[in-house]
Amino acid sequence: MNKKTLKDVDVKGKRVFCRVDFNVPMQDGKITDETRIRAALPTIQYLVDQGAKVILASHFGRPKGKVVEEMRLTPVGIRLSELLGKDVKKADEAYGDSVKALIETMTEGDVLLLENVRFYPGEEKNDPELAKSFAELADVYVNDAFGAAHRAHASTEGIAHILPAVSGLLMEKELDVLGKALSNPERPFTAIIGGAKVKDKIGVIENLLELVDNLIIGGGLAYTFVKAQGHEVGKSLLEADKIDLAKSFIEKAKAKGVNFYMPVDAVVADDFSADANSKVVAIEEIPADWEALDIGPKTAEIYRDVIQKSKLVIWNGPMGVFEIDKFANGTKAVAEALAEAEGTYSVIGGGDSAAAVEKFNLAEKMSHISTGGGASLEFMEGKALPGVMALNDK
Numbered sequence: 001m002n003k004k005t006l007k008d009v010d011v012k013g014k015r016v017f018c019r020v021d022f023n024v025p026m027q028d029g030k031i032t033d034e035t036r037i038r039a040a041l042p043t044i045q046y047l048v049d050q051g052a053k054v055i056l057a058s059h060f061g062r063p064k065g066k067v068v069e070e071m072r073l074t075p076v077g078i079r080l081s082e083l084l085g086k087d088v089k090k091a092d093e094a095y096g097d098s099v100k101a102l103i104e105t106m107t108e109g110d111v112l113l114l115e116n117v118r119f120y121p122g123e124e125k126n127d128p129e130l131a132k133s134f135a136e137l138a139d140v141y142v143n144d145a146f147g148a149a150h151r152a153h154a155s156t157e158g159i160a161h162i163l164p165a166v167s168g169l170l171m172e173k174e175l176d177v178l179g180k181a182l183s184n185p186e187r188p189f190t191a192i193i194g195g196a197k198v199k200d201k202i203g204v205i206e207n208l209l210e211l212v213d214n215l216i217i218g219g220g221l222a223y224t225f226v227k228a229q230g231h232e233v234g235k236s237l238l239e240a241d242k243i244d245l246a247k248s249f250i251e252k253a254k255a256k257g258v259n260f261y262m263p264v265d266a267v268v269a270d271d272f273s274a275d276a277n278s279k280v281v282a283i284e285e286i287p288a289d290w291e292a293l294d295i296g297p298k299t300a301e302i303y304r305d306v307i308q309k310s311k312l313v314i315w316n317g318p319m320g321v322f323e324i325d326k327f328a329n330g331t332k333a334v335a336e337a338l339a340e341a342e343g344t345y346s347v348i349g350g351g352d353s354a355a356a357v358e359k360f361n362l363a364e365k366m367s368h369i370s371t372g373g374g375a376s377l378e379f380m381e382g383k384a385l386p387g388v389m390a391l392n393d394k
């Protein structure tokens, strides 16, 4: 990476504004997945060990520039304190005199968690005044929030133009793994793209077609491709305005010598629910009144085989409605194939695929699970991430 990292600056005794992504899933005030908090620990611990005064900032949810009581970072602060094994002070604001007063009392190695930065309208607008108010709190800026690196906000981008700005250890690792995978891939290189909408994955598919040996399509978006091949898809997800685009992707793959894999069978249901009637059908035989909610067993077998022969696999988006057990088999089969494949480096592109891997208790068997959903997608699309671009060059 050509950007300065934490190791390039001296932070001893300095006030460090460290942007993290503590946007964790929460239900009734309880954190349901603490992966992102754990992923930030190496940077926080490093700063503590170096004797920095660690000022942590994060967004949580989408409060739209207002204080939303349920979106305070208080539960995160409590959990962070347990994980670090030390006291973490929590501020009720993210800047201003009350925060400055708290920082005045900090000694080397102390940790302070600021309030949700999205309580202020200037955050998402990347307001220079808000960026200045954040910058006034610190001497150095560290961005460890890979999950929010695709956002040009005051605490992810604006502030980096004011203070010396470097990447944290998680940010560095994410960029390193994803960057190496895309720029110098071990082959055969396979991408698995699933999820709900073609619209969301156009850029990713386009970019990956230039890079991969095998492209595997699954999930709800597969049925636009199935339709593009001339088959009926019943009530399955279909983006009619993307059929031509899907055709062009299939043709482009052929022209480039990329093996393009689509479902050959599907699990169809007469309703989108756990108690729907369901059955396996060949892909040409999806009944008019039914919808395909998972790839079928033959498809899963073919995908498993491709995965096991690959040296590098990037996976983004589930193969079916994995949240409902009877439609989770395709996603599970892909996760298991990745877990079992020997000598295959597996990169899970965050979001729902990461949640699926967690659900099947296979997270530890994956080589790298990105903490970024949207950020990893944009990275795979080949887009520059504003939160990274704004950091100081080496």
Ligand SMILES: Nc1ncnc2c1ncn2[C@@H]1O[C@H](COP(=O)(O)OP(=O)(O)OP(=O)(O)O)[C@@H](O)[C@H]1O
Pocket (backbone or CB within 6 Å): 194, 195, 196, 197, 200, 218, 219, 220, 221, 237, 292, 293, 294, 316, 317, 318, 319, 320, 321, 322, 323, 349, 350, 351, 352, 353, 373, 374, 377
């Ligand atoms: N055949 C299908 N029909 C309808 N919905 C489906 C189908 N297959 C998968 N899905 C749904 O797609 C959703 C995931 O789609 P999405 O595009 O958000 O995935 P993702 O790329 O992993 O998400 P993220 O952007 O968070 O990484 C899941 O909730 C899943 O239930």
Ligand SMILES: O=C(O)[C@H](O)COP(=O)(O)O
Pocket (backbone or CB within 6 Å): 021, 023, 061, 062, 147, 148, 151, 372, 373, 374, 375
């Ligand atoms: O969960 C995420 O993908 C990141 O924290 C970014 O959140 P956002 O989509 O609300 O900007």
